[in-house]
Amino acid sequence: MALSGIQIYKLLPQTNCKDCGFPTCLAFAMKLAAKQVELSACPHVSEESKAQLAESAAPPIRLVVLKSDGYEVKAGNEVVLFRHEKTFYNKPGLFIRVHDSQTPEEIKAKVAHADGFKVNYVGIDLVLDGFAVASVSGDAAAFSAAVTAVRQASHRPLILMSRDPEILAGGLQAVDGESPLIYGADAQNWEAMADLAKKHHAALAVIASTLEDLADLTEKIKSRGVEDLVLDPGGRTFGPALTNSTQIRRLALKKNFRPLGYPVITFPGDVGDPTLEPMLAAQSIAKYAGFIVMDQFAPEAIYPLLVLRQNIYTDPQKPIQVQPGLYEINNPKPEDPVLVTTNFSITYFSVANEVEGSGLPAWLVVTDAEGMSVLTAWAAGKFDAERIAKAVKGFSVADKVSRKRVVIPGHVAVLSGELEEELPGWEIRVGPREAVDIPTFMKQAL
Amino acid sequence: MPIEIPMDKWPGAIRTITLGATAAEGGTRSRTITVGGEKSLPFLHFESEMPNPPAIAVEIKDRRPDDWSPLLLKAWGEAAENPVSWAKAAEAAGADLIQLSLSLTDAAGNPNTPQAAVAAVKATLAACGLPLLVFGPGQAEMDNELLVAVAEATKGERLVLGLCEDKNYRTIVATAMANGHLVSARTPMDVNLAKQLNILISDMGFPLDRILMDPTTGALGYGIEYGFSAMERLRLAALQGDSMTQLPMIVTPGFEAWKAKESKVGEGVPEAWGDWLGRAINWETLTATALLESGADILVLRHPESVRRLNTVIADLMAAPVTA
Numbered sequence: 001m002a003l004s005g006i007q008i009y010k011l012l013p014q015t016n017c018k019d020c021g022f023p024t025c026l027a028f029a030m031k032l033a034a035k036q037v038e039l040s041a042c043p044h045v046s047e048e049s050k051a052q053l054a055e056s057a058a059p060p061i062r063l064v065v066l067k068s069d070g071y072e073v074k075a076g077n078e079v080v081l082f083r084h085e086k087t088f089y090n091k092p093g094l095f096i097r098v099h100d101s102q103t104p105e106e107i108k109a110k111v112a113h114a115d116g117f118k119v120n121y122v123g124i125d126l127v128l129d130g131f132a133v134a135s136v137s138g139d140a141a142a143f144s145a146a147v148t149a150v151r152q153a154s155h156r157p158l159i160l161m162s163r164d165p166e167i168l169a170g171g172l173q174a175v176d177g178e179s180p181l182i183y184g185a186d187a188q189n190w191e192a193m194a195d196l197a198k199k200h201h202a203a204l205a206v207i208a209s210t211l212e213d214l215a216d217l218t219e220k221i222k223s224r225g226v227e228d229l230v231l232d233p234g235g236r237t238f239g240p241a242l243t244n245s246t247q248i249r250r251l252a253l254k255k256n257f258r259p260l261g262y263p264v265i266t267f268p269g270d271v272g273d274p275t276l277e278p279m280l281a282a283q284s285i286a287k288y289a290g291f292i293v294m295d296q297f298a299p300e301a302i303y304p305l306l307v308l309r310q311n312i313y314t315d316p317q318k319p320i321q322v323q324p325g326l327y328e329i330n331n332p333k334p335e336d337p338v339l340v341t342t343n344f345s346i347t348y349f350s351v352a353n354e355v356e357g358s359g360l361p362a363w364l365v366v367t368d369a370e371g372m373s374v375l376t377a378w379a380a381g382k383f384d385a386e387r388i389a390k391a392v393k394g395f396s397v398a399d400k401v402s403r404k405r406v407v408i409p410g411h412v413a414v415l416s417g418e419l420e421e422e423l424p425g426w427e428i429r430v431g432p433r434e435a436v437d438i439p440t441f442m443k444q445a446l
Numbered sequence: 447m448p449i450e451i452p453m454d455k456w457p458g459a460i461r462t463i464t465l466g467a468t469a470a471e472g473g474t475r476s477r478t479i480t481v482g483g484e485k486s487l488p489f490l491h492f493e494s495e496m497p498n499p500p501a502i503a504v505e506i507k508d509r510r511p512d513d514w515s516p517l518l519l520k521a522w523g524e525a526a527e528n529p530v531s532w533a534k535a536a537e538a539a540g541a542d543l544i545q546l547s548l549s550l551t552d553a554a555g556n557p558n559t560p561q562a563a564v565a566a567v568k569a570t571l572a573a574c575g576l577p578l579l580v581f582g583p584g585q586a587e588m589d590n591e592l593l594v595a596v597a598e599a600t601k602g603e604r605l606v607l608g609l610c611e612d613k614n615y616r617t618i619v620a621t622a623m624a625n626g627h628l629v630s631a632r633t634p635m636d637v638n639l640a641k642q643l644n645i646l647i648s649d650m651g652f653p654l655d656r657i658l659m660d661p662t663t664g665a666l667g668y669g670i671e672y673g674f675s676a677m678e679r680l681r682l683a684a685l686q687g688d689s690m691t692q693l694p695m696i697v698t699p700g701f702e703a704w705k706a707k708e709s710k711v712g713e714g715v716p717e718a719w720g721d722w723l724g725r726a727i728n729w730e731t732l733t734a735t736a737l738l739e740s741g742a743d744i745l746v747l748r749h750p751e752s753v754r755r756l757n758t759v760i761a762d763l764m765a766a767p768v769t770a
């Protein structure tokens with residue numbers, strides 16, 4: 001936990017020499033506690049105090065960054081148990097696992113497909129983060145061949161999986177200069193694994209089946225000089241996985257328990273039943289995983305998982321919004337129809353995507369509804385006749401179109417009377433309730 | 447090294463609510479379902495025992511729906527032609543509860559009637575021994591008209607009647623009170639609104655242990671994060687001792703997920719969306735999983751495969767903790 005001003009004061013020289021620019025050490029300590037100054041401003045602080053202060057300033061869950069040529073994946077640095085308390089910051093990395101028992105061709109095909117996977121959600125391109133390569137053959141050459149095959153199909157960060165340091169060494173050689181995650185260190189192999197991780201600037205996953213053993217192991221590895229650790233506490237089904245991840249998160253945040261202050265890795269595919277894999281991955285997203293390794297790459301499962309991750313990691317204070325304005329879809333001409341909607345991203349993209357997909361040209365007036373959906377904004381008084389009229393006038397819609405007619409969402413049909421008064425000379429039409437029905441409506445009714 | 451797991455010591459607990467009544471209890475159900483009773487956040491058995499597993503309700507209609515995804519109609523097949531066969535199929539698919547949603551009109555487009563609603567409910571009760579939730583079509587006047595008739599014709603069954611919302615709850619609560627039923631109280635994703643509606647309902651003299659609370663949810667991609675957080679906040683408020691939030695939560699991931707374009711539409715969508723049926727079931731089950739983790743006591747689902755998956759997950763989450 002962060003130290004208080006008084007606790008910091010006790011670690012300072014207490015000479016009030018003013019070299020830091022503050023009248024007293026206490027004043028400086030208070031500023032430090034408030035994170036308004038840097039410790040380096042005091043030239044007299046002892047090395048020992050420096051170490052203690054650095055330790056206390058470290059985040060309760062260490063930030064671990066995996067890197068490869070042009071990509072990085074971050075996990076950790078979380079500060080709350082519940083997203084409404086602040087927000088969740090670093091989206092858990094989603095990885096796809098391949099095995100060295102597959103042929104290089106099979107590996108390349110799977111990886112290339114997953115690497116190129118991209119799906120648009122509310123204007124954001126969602127993608128996978130990387131790949132895990134697992135040694136099951138027990139053969140070092142097969143493992144490094146598999147790693148090389150993955151690298152031929154993708155440049156995204158890797159997780160290299162084997163308990164045998166010699167097998168891993170070959171794989172690490174193949175991705176020299178990157179910071180992959182090594183999986184992993186256990187009670188038997190941890191010294192060799194720690195040395196490998198150090199040598200290759202890799203992060204290291206630590207594996208144990210109780211939290212006590214896990215904590216012992218992370219401490220030992222840390223004292224051997226490896227600090228970028230990731231935890232695998234075991235627990236491959238829903239109940240145990242939830243218990244483990246909750247206990248680890250609580251220990252880190254509530255007790256500042258350093259030995260478990262690292263991101264957690266999960267393997268939802270290990271649940272056995274492939275239909276449950278996406279659900280266990282969903283649990284991992286909602287409940288505290290830092291890295292999630294999937295066995296199946298199926299777009300119909302990856303798309304919803306990426307969306308869930310996006311949703312859970314949205315800052316609760318800031319609904320995702322688009323800029324209010326007049327949007328042109330499919331190069332509209334003056335005679336083409338005018339549709340009105342709000343600036344909540346989900347709303348805007350539901351409508352824009354439908355119109356765009358239909359190929360029909362239209363003008364879309366996006367009102368400033370403070371980032372709320374149609375009905376929410378309507379209920380909150382942020383999407384009424386006055387605001388719509390203001391947008392239509394403000395964006396000079398009349399100058400761009402020849403036919404003064406606006407279509408409002410079916411859910412706010414009640415606004416049409418008032419809007420007629422607010423926009424004299426305009427014809428007000430009520431559209432369908434759901435965006436899916438807009439293309440048919442445009443073809444038949446406009 | 448020895449580790450002391452931080453435990454939350456909550457002063458409050460969720461109420462225990464029983465749905466349905468057996469013959470001995472004045473109804474006709476072959477079994478009842480009890481939900482609630484939690485003394486900690488969901489499935490944290492290391493902190494306190496979770497006395498009742500979350501229950502799964504399957505939503506059926508009083509007639510073949512016109513606006514449901516073809517994937518759902520295909521999955522239920524002939525069974526979806528009428529509530530009797532549908533309820534039986536839902537029970538066979540693993541439902542704990544049946545939610546019968548009454549239609550606004552009959553197949554010919556004429557407004558639904560109290561007689562027809564009562565007939566549908568009675569037929570469903572006769573066909574299947576599970577406790578029943580009966581929901582109106584969602585238009586205040588029609589809801590009141592249909593649900594009053596249903597409540598009176600099924601006195602003592604401990605049905606759940608819905609929806610009670612702030613603008614329309616008095617008539618439904620009054621008839622539930624007079625006829626020994628329960629109600630579902632829905633508010634839009636807000637702790638204070640949920641509390642307020644529960645207060646209004648209990649101010650009518652209606653016992654709190656007959657109210658389920660529906661905090662509303664959005665589907666994955668369509669506002670689930672608001673529902674997720676509203677539920678976590680409601681559950682935390684309840685455990686902290688706020689008696690007006692100590693009610694089991696019911697949510698409708700089936701309805702929300704099957705409204706999403708991802709589930710509804712199979713053609714003309716991006717290739718990256720993958721297989722239609724697989725995606726639709728993932729949409730429903732992932733929405734439901736997230737809500738389970740945030741405190742749902744009853745999940746109302748639509749697809750039989752989703753029911754199977756959620757049953758498996760709930761059984762796993764309820765299993766005694768494995769101490770390795």
Ligand code: B12
Nearest residue numbers: 319341347372373374375376379380409431434435634669
């Ligand atoms: C998520 C949500 C919220 C979130 C806000 C999310 C946001 N950024 O907008 C939160 C929790 C903050 C919220 C708050 C409130 N909410 Co709210 N909320 C919802 C919820 C669950 C989903 C809304 C949503 O995101 N829908 C998805 C988007 C994409 O839908 P949409 O904008 O309507 O767009 C669709 C269509 O309208 C159409 N469309 C859109 N534009 C256009 C344009 C044209 C031309 C056409 C043809 C079609 C079209 O296409 C889209 C896709 O089909 C709904 C209930 C529900 N399940 O629908 C309630 C709901 C909208 N909320 C409601 C209410 C009352 C409120 C509050 C006033 C409650 C309160 N007193 O606190 C507040 C108001 C906000 C405030 N004061 O700050 C009510 C509104 C009731 C009513 N009919 O008036 C609803 C319906 C819930 C209910 N049943 O009571 N809410």
Ligand code: SF4
Nearest residue numbers: 016017018020025042
């Ligand atoms: S420079 Fe250091 S020792 Fe001098 S007053 Fe500032 S904090 Fe105290």
